[in-house]
Amino acid sequence: MRKREWIYGWLLILPALTLIFLFTHFPAVLTLLHSVFSTPRGRKAAHFVGPANYERMIHDPVFWKVLTNNLWYALGTIPVAIALALLMAVLVNRPFPGRALSRMAFFTPTILPLIAVANIWLFFYTPGFGLIDQILGLFGQGQTNLLGDPATALPALMVVAVWKEAGFFMIFYLAALQAIPPQLAEAARIEGAGRWTIFRRITFPLLMPTTLFVSINAVINSFRLVDHIFILTNGGPDNASSLLLFYIYETSFRYWDTAYGATLTVVLLALLCLLAIGQFFFFERKVHYK
Amino acid sequence: MTAIETQQGRAIRLAGISKHWGETTALSEISVEAPAGSFTALLGPSGCGKSTLLRIVAGLEEASGGQVLIGEEEVTGRPADKRDLSMVFQSYALFPHLSVAENIIFGLRTRRVARAERMARLAQVAELLGLAPYLDRKPGQLSGGQQQRVALGRAVISQRPVCLMDEPLSNLDAKLRQTMRTELRALQRELGFTMLYVTHDQVEAITMADQVVLMNAGRIEQVASPHDLYERPATIFAARFIGTPPMNILPQSALGETGARLAAELGGDLAFGMRPEALRPDPQGLLEMQVTGGEYLGADALVQGRIGGAEALMRVPGQALPEQGTALRVALAPQDLHLFDAGTGRRIDYPQPASPMARPGHPAGSSGAMSPLSNPKEP
Ligand SMILES: Nc1ncnc2c1ncn2[C@@H]1O[C@H](COP(=O)(O)OP(=O)(O)OP(=O)(O)O)[C@@H](O)[C@H]1O
Ligand SMILES: [Mg+2]
Numbered sequence: 145m146r147k148r149e150w151i152y153g154w155l156l157i158l159p160a161l162t163l164i165f166l167f168t169h170f171p172a173v174l175t176l177l178h179s180v181f182s183t184p185r186g187r188k189a190a191h192f193v194g195p196a197n198y199e200r201m202i203h204d205p206v207f208w209k210v211l212t213n214n215l216w217y218a219l220g221t222i223p224v225a226i227a228l229a230l231l232m233a234v235l236v237n238r239p240f241p242g243r244a245l246s247r248m249a250f251f252t253p254t255i256l257p258l259i260a261v262a263n264i265w266l267f268f269y270t271p272g273f274g275l276i277d278q279i280l281g282l283f284g285q286g287q288t289n290l291l292g293d294p295a296t297a298l299p300a301l302m303v304v305a306v307w308k309e310a311g312f313f314m315i316f317y318l319a320a321l322q323a324i325p326p327q328l329a330e331a332a333r334i335e336g337a338g339r340w341t342i343f344r345r346i347t348f349p350l351l352m353p354t355t356l357f358v359s360i361n362a363v364i365n366s367f368r369l370v371d372h373i374f375i376l377t378n379g380g381p382d383n384a385s386s387l388l389l390f391y392i393y394e395t396s397f398r399y400w401d402t403a404y405g406a407t408l409t410v411v412l413l414a415l416l417c418l419l420a421i422g423q424f425f426f427f428e429r430k431v432h433y434k
Numbered sequence: 435m436t437a438i439e440t441q442q443g444r445a446i447r448l449a450g451i452s453k454h455w456g457e458t459t460a461l462s463e464i465s466v467e468a469p470a471g472s473f474t475a476l477l478g479p480s481g482c483g484k485s486t487l488l489r490i491v492a493g494l495e496e497a498s499g500g501q502v503l504i505g506e507e508e509v510t511g512r513p514a515d516k517r518d519l520s521m522v523f524q525s526y527a528l529f530p531h532l533s534v535a536e537n538i539i540f541g542l543r544t545r546r547v548a549r550a551e552r553m554a555r556l557a558q559v560a561e562l563l564g565l566a567p568y569l570d571r572k573p574g575q576l577s578g579g580q581q582q583r584v585a586l587g588r589a590v591i592s593q594r595p596v597c598l599m600d601e602p603l604s605n606l607d608a609k610l611r612q613t614m615r616t617e618l619r620a621l622q623r624e625l626g627f628t629m630l631y632v633t634h635d636q637v638e639a640i641t642m643a644d645q646v647v648l649m650n651a652g653r654i655e656q657v658a659s660p661h662d663l664y665e666r667p668a669t670i671f672a673a674r675f676i677g678t679p680p681m682n683i684l685p686q687s688a689l690g691e692t693g694a695r696l697a698a699e700l701g702g703d704l705a706f707g708m709r710p711e712a713l714r715p716d717p718q719g720l721l722e723m724q725v726t727g728g729e730y731l732g733a734d735a736l737v738q739g740r741i742g743g744a745e746a747l748m749r750v751p752g753q754a755l756p757e758q759g760t761a762l763r764v765a766l767a768p769q770d771l772h773l774f775d776a777g778t779g780r781r782i783d784y785p786q787p788a789s790p791m792a793r794p795g796h797p798a799g800s801s802g803a804m805s806p807l808s809n810p811k812e813p
Contacts, residue, residue, distance in 0.1 A: 327527035330494050335541030335588070336515040345540075349531045 172413065178406035190403065197407040207408065209383050210391040213298055217387060218366035220302045221309070226358055228306065229313030230351070234343070236314075237321045247318070254312040262375035265304045269376070294384035297377050301385050304372050309365060313358045320354040321347070356427045363419050367412060388412055443471035443628035444505030444595040446491060451500035453486050453652075460486045461652045464500070468645065470595075473622050473629045475639035478649035479675070484632045487649075488598050491630060493517050504596060519596040520589035524604060526581050528573040528588075535560075535569040538587040545592070559587045562621075579610045586618075590625060597622075600632045615642055636676050640664070648672050666772075670779040673707045673772060679736060679747050681707045686776065688742030692720070700773070700782055707772035710736065713748040715756070719765030723748065728755040737762070 179197055181190040201207050236247045253261060268275040271289045280288065290300045324347065332342045370390040373379055379386030379394065386394075389412065396405030446468040453461040460483045468474035476484045489495035491502055493514035502510045509517050520541070528537050535556055536543075542552045560566040563583045573581055582602060589597055602618075603611045619642045622629045633639050639646045640660040648655040648663065648671075655675075656668040667673035667681070674680040684706045686693040697704045713721075723746060727738040735755050737748040739762070748764060756762055773782040 325525065325527065327523050327525055328529060330514070331521070331523060331527035331588075332529075332540070332544075333494070333514045334492060334519070334521045335592070336544040337540075338515070338544075341544055346529055352531075 175406045175409050175413075178403055179410045181403055183401050183403040193403075197404055200404065201407055201411070206383055206386075206391065210386045210388050213384070213386060214367060214388045217298060217302055217305075218363060220299070221305045221366055222359065222362040224302075225306045225309045225362055226313060226355065228310040229358065230317050232310065232314045233317035233321055234347075237318060250314055251311045253308045253310075254315075256308075258308060258369060258371035259375060261304065261308050262372035265307075265372070266376055269300060291377050291385075292381060294381050297381060297385035301372060301376060304376070305366070305369060308369070308372075309362065313362070316354050316358055317351065320351050324350050352427065356423065359427075360420055360423055363423065364416060367416060388415075442595060443626055445470040445503075446474075446596060446628060446630060447503040447506075448487075448491070449501040449503065451487065451490060451502070452498045453483070453490065453495070454498045459652055461490075461497075464649075464652075464654060466647050466654060466657055468628055468630055470505070470628055471626050472644045473619065473631065473642060474645045474647060475643035476630065476632045476647050476649060477636060477639040477675075478634065478655075480634055482649045483652045484634070484649060485600055488521075488600050488630060488632050492519065492521050492598050517596075518594050519598060520592055520594045521598040522585045522589050522600070522602045524601040526573075526585040526602075526605075528581055528584055530573055533570050533572060534565060534576070534584050537573065537584055538565075538591055540588060541592045555591050559591045562590075563587050578605055579614070582606060582614065586621070590621065590627075593625070594627065596628045596630070598630045598632075601634065602631075603633075603638065604635075611638075618642065636678075640676070648675065650675075666781065667707070668781050670705060670707070670774050673774070677709055677711075679710050679749075681709050681772070682713075682741075682744075682746040683707050683774070684741055684744045684746065688744040689721075690742060696773070696784075700784070703776035704782070705774040705776040705779075707774060708746075708766055708770060710747040711749040712770035713746075713764050713766055715748075715750060715754075715762050716765035717763050719763040721764040721766065723762045723764045725756050725758055725760050725762055727758055730755060 178190075180192060180194060182188075182193045182196075184190040232250045236243055236250065256264075266274075269291050271277060271287050271292070276290070277285075277287055280286075290296045328346055328350075329342050332346050337345065367387070367389060370387050370393070373385060373387065373390050377385040379390050383391075388408065392405050392408045392412065395401050395408060448464055448466050451461055451464040452459070464483075464487060476487060478484050486495060490497045491504075493509070493512060493516075497510065500510075501508055504517060504519070529540065532540070538559060539552050539556050542555065547555075556569075557566075560569060563586060565580070565583055565587060568576060568580060568584075573584060576584065582605070585602065589599075599618075603614050606614060615638060631638075631643065640663070643660060645657065646660055646663050647657050650671050656663060656672045658666070658668070663672065663676050667676060670683055674683065686697050686704045686706070689696075689706055693704065693706065713723075721741050723737070723739040723741050725737055725739045729736040729738065730752060733752055735750055735752045737750055737756060739746055739748070741764070750756075771784075773784050774780065775782055
């Protein structure tokens with residue numbers, strides 16, 4: 145009897161398991177394998193090279209460049225996007241005329257594909273007649289080339305990413321805010337707490353599980369969202385705005401160096417795992433689960 | 435036990451409070467006073483506006499009209515944190531991420547009371563409410579009754595002159611509710627604050643309060659002591675709301691000639707109120723009750739029947755349930771008859787309480803009903 149149930153159980157999860165193994169675990173393992181072989185070229189088949197690809201990576205200045213870029217990108221976008229999301233959620237959580245409209249407006253960037261978003265921003269950034277230059281022109285400022293300057297190309301991309309992501313995170317915060325009973329704030333008010341105290345001592349701590357969830361997503365996204373680079377800068381100038389995933393794409397599909405691409409991918413995966421685990425440990429003490 | 439300072443309560447006075455939400459009127463022209471240091475219960479059926487009124491006093495809701503005065507100071511426009519009161523919510527509203535201790539001293543922290551003083555007061559309150567073993571737990575790790583005490587602790591630690599409570603006992607089981615009733619009342623007496631206590635449970639109001647404010651559909655029905663509320667209900671609504679089972683209200687016609695005579699004497703259409711526990715079987719009784727059923731309650735029993743065609747209940751000792759279909763003679767002490775104006779529902783105070791049921795010449799037991807109490811099993 146127990147054995148029958150056991151078989152049933154496995155049969156029931158078999159379809160899901162198959163999909164996960166086929167499309168998630170199998171490619172991951174394959175990537176790991178590829179990273180210790182050479183890239184097959186022409187008639188030359190791939191052969192085992194051990195850690196050669198990894199050695200090459202360590203001596204690759206572009207790798208270090210995109211990795212640093214990516215760290216700055218993450219450091220710059222994640223806190224800003226989360227803070228903005230929280231601010232917007234708190235703003236549209238209280239009743240006011242036009243609330244539904246504001247919520248929709250804040251959420252719109254999320255619905256748009258990143259490629260479309262990038263095209264909109266390309267129009268903003270275009271030197272000379274882009275929106276930014278037109279506005280600056282009103283104040284008698286000269287032309288800018290935000291995307292063409294190595295110093296500003298990456299920050300310009302970061303602005304787009306924040307604009308795109310904040311609305312998405314806002315939805316989670318909004319849902320979490322609505323799950324907090326309003327009596328808690330009322331009780332705090334009666335006990336003499338002002339708005340800021342209520343936020344700091346009640347609302348924010350109760351939003352911690354959401355903050356954890358959102359920040360893990362934000363970290364993953366900061367390594368994953370590179371679509372807008374293709375439209376806006378193509379990683380330039382001089383790799384100033386290239387990120388790890390974009391570099392992997394270039395290596396694998398522009399230069400067809402698939403083995404080195406696999407090596408970089410393994411590093412990316414390892415990095416993401418470490419960050420996710422690290423976040424869980426970091427937040428564990430601070431998160432109150434109901 | 436009295437380590438916590440007893441603070442002088444402050445009177446709460448409401449003058450013409452109204453509250454509208456668009457078309458709906460939750461409160462209309464409520465004027466009432468809760469004397470300093472008293473225990474005042476706001477009683478009424480669900481949806482009558484009790485919570486709304488309490489929230490207006492707390493400053494969590496704005497009144498559409500009228501004034502709130504606390505201790506002779508007008509506070510109508512003041513925010514909740516400037517009214518110097520505390521409140522216990524029905525859901526307790528404990529902060530789930532803070533420990534019991536942090537929950538209790540939350541208000542002291544926001545008001546920047548020094549640490550030493552905070553700890554001293556926390557120790558006293560924990561002692562008073564028996565919470566000392568749980569101070570480090572989170573509210574989620576406490577039973578309902580313990581959570582309720584934490585909410586109480588948070589309310590009393592700040593020693594405010596006024597405390598508001600919105601059905602604080604309704605989430606507890608019957609037995610715990612009973613002990614908490616006694617404890618709450620004792621706590622209020624000891625600390626001397628003015629209590630405004632919302633409940634829809636008449637037993638709570640009757641047993642705890644010095645003064646009961648009975649509300650119905652956004653209006654005040656009666657403001658009276660529990661004793662007066664039971665003995666001299668001001669309206670038919672009050673009469674039927676207080677007491678279990680509710681008072682029998684009989685139309686004038688049910689009392690036949692007696693009814694007609696009284697109506698002529700007092701003028702207007704009358705309704706007669708008699709409590710089930712005031713009626714008793716009596717072969718000499720003036721009223722006749724057709725028994726239609728009975729309900730055995732243990733200590734006593736309820737006889738269901740009709741008096742002059744109108745439904746009525748009578749409470750009798752448990753062993754003596756009369757059989758269905760019998761006609762019982764029933765008596766009532768004259769002071770237990772309540773008269774109401776059938777049109778307005780208001781009480782009519784009858785000048786000679788001794789006379790209404792004593793009509794000379796009415797043949798007792800004329801309908802030939804045998805006394806069912808003598809031997810109910812006999813066919
Ligand atoms: N925010 C609101 N908007 C509109 N109507 C409301 C609102 N709050 C309460 N009401 C209405 O006001 C009336 C009084 O509500 P209130 O909560 O004061 O009742 P209550 O006496 O506390 O009832 P209960 O015993 O069920 O808690 C109800 O008819 C309710 O529908
Ligand atoms: Mg209520």
